[in-house]
Amino acid sequence: MSSSSSPTASRTAAGRPPAAELAALQRRLADFAVARDWGQYHTPKNLAAALSVEASELLEIFQWLTPEQSQRIMTEPDQAARVEDEVADVLAYLLQFCQVLGVDASAALSAKIDRNEGRFPV
């Protein structure tokens, strides 16, 4: 079983610590919500809405930027922190949505890539 990732900020692929396993993140998210009795709000529809809202908050960071400014965004500490924060929120709601409905996100994506490799042969 993979260990928990160290909670330092994100890094590039080169020399990255082991990624926290999605299942471990789902358990932490579920424990967090249960401990605070927030599960009552976590219906599939509400979680899909929250995921959509967070994805828009991520997009908002870029909405007035040129393509060139967008490429350099991680060089500005405040913007980099915003990006990581919204990425975390999007992943959080995606994982909670999947847990509530019993969907395995990684497996779903892996299967889709398999299908697309067939649909779009090189």
Next chain:
Amino acid sequence: MSSSSSPTASRTAAGRPPAAELAALQRRLADFAVARDWGQYHTPKNLAAALSVEASELLEIFQWLTPEQSQRIMTEPDQAARVEDEVADVLAYLLQFCQVLGVDASAALSAKIDRNEGRFPV
């Protein structure tokens, strides 16, 4: 390098094989795009927009459903397939966005949960 995660978390009824780790999925997505020369479209801003669009497609499945109908959605095969397809798309664009910017999504979420456990003590 971390091993593939074990699928102790949720599975679909079909007992699917172990979920691919996020980094492996990112490599497959990157190889797929490079082989078809699609990388030119994958600017951070475009990927953030695409992620937002897919999150809305996931929400669209639920937009006219009552909370009760939403809870039962995975019992209808056509709807279940749509849900998995959109979950795959959301995860795909999130991972591609993160790869282009060098963001580690799992680490970002793990760090955020750490912070939230401090902000919202039980």
Next chain:
Amino acid sequence: MSSSSSPTASRTAAGRPPAAELAALQRRLADFAVARDWGQYHTPKNLAAALSVEASELLEIFQWLTPEQSQRIMTEPDQAARVEDEVADVLAYLLQFCQVLGVDASAALSAKIDRNEGRFPV
């Protein structure tokens, strides 16, 4: 009282027929929904979700385009038709949302511009 606009396609501001009044559009939308018993789905939350979904469908038209391609989009008939279709959908759900909650969208915007002229003096 203004007359209904002629249902030709959209035009530029120069030589435009009178814009259909928002209230008249709201009446047509309400009559349409009542006649088909669709009002049961038109809760404020569902309408807000639908509005968000349509706004994403509008964004989707542009998601892989460069800024320059975006500027020229109305010169391509198929794309122009898509844009008008999604604009209609966004306006439709905004108006239905406003009607259900008793919000006057024009008045809300007019008041906001008043406030912004004070907040951002030239």
Next chain:
Amino acid sequence: MSSSSSPTASRTAAGRPPAAELAALQRRLADFAVARDWGQYHTPKNLAAALSVEASELLEIFQWLTPEQSQRIMTEPDQAARVEDEVADVLAYLLQFCQVLGVDASAALSAKIDRNEGRFPV
């Protein structure tokens, strides 16, 4: 020129004057942006992204509410003000998007309702 619509729809407690026509709102929005040199940011793609972001901010108000709580939202002054603020923002970006591309939103919606009355006969 069409007259202002009668405000049979809602008003604020302050007895606001007749709602401004869409074209008048577009002129005010355009003048506001030009005076502050903000037009450089108002590409069609950026405006579509901003519209999508504002639609999500409207949805966010409802994301954890039950259908019943959603129906009563205008009875709470703070929430009512948020709703009107986000409605204004959505309409603002829709109108600016339309102006930049020369799309007549009212005409597009009127035409679409005409088509739908044919597609979904009662």
